[in-house]
Amino acid sequence: VKISAAEIETIRKIMPELPDARRQRYMKVAGLSFEDAHIFVENREMADFYDKALELGVAAKTAANLLLGPATAFFKGRENTIKDTALTAENLKDIVDNINSNLLNSTTAKQVLQHILAVACSEKPIDVSSYIREKGLAQVSNESEIELVVQGVLDKSPNQLAEFRSGKVKVRGFFFGEVMKALKGKGNPEIINKILDAKLSSPECL
DSSP states (O other): OOHHHHHHHHHHHHHOOOHHHHHHHHTTTTTOHHHHHHHHHHHHHHHHHHHHHHTTOOOOOHHHHHHIIIIHHHHHHOOGGHHHHHHSHHHHHHHHHHHTTSSSOHHHHHHHHHHTTTTTTTTTOHHHHHHHHHHHHOOOOOHHHHHHHHHHHTOOOOHHHHHHHHGGGGGHHHHHHHHHTTTOOBBBBHHHHHHHHHTTTTTTTO
C-alpha cells in the first residue's frame, strides 16, 4: 500500500489532538502547571469548553482557575456536565474580564459562575453584566467607604485588638473576615488589606 505525502498531510490535519500534545499546549501557551493541564486532558468535555474560551482571548490562567476550582466542585456528585448548563465560553470570558477590571472579586465571581451553572442549557441565555447589576454584586473599591468599615470593625473588636498588640498576628485574619462580611463579600481584597495594614501599624493600634 502506497500513501502519498498529500494523503498523510490530510490525515494528519483531521486527526484529533493527542492528550500529550494538548497537555503541552496548555503548559506552553496557557501557562498552566503540569497538574492543571493534566486535569483538563483527563476531562475532554471541560477541555473542549476551555479551548472555546481560549479562542475568544480569555485570560488563560484565571479561566482555568474558575473551571478547575468552583466549576469542578459544582459538578461533584452530580450527573450533569458543563454541556448541560447555560454556561457559555462567552459567559466565562465575561466573568474573567470583570475580575480583571476589579468589578468582581473571587467570591462574587464564584457566585456568578455557580448561578449560571445551575441554569439548564435549554433556558434563556444569561448576560453576565446584567446579572451583576441586578444582584448588586459589583465589587466595592471605594477607599473611603472601606476605611469606614475597617475602622468600625476595629472599634467593635477591642479583645482581638489586644491580642494583636500582644503579638498574636494571626488575629489579623479575623479583622479581614469581619470587614468582608460587613461588605457582604463584595469588598476589594487589595484595598481592604492596604487599609487594614495601615491602621494596624498605626501608633493607636501598637
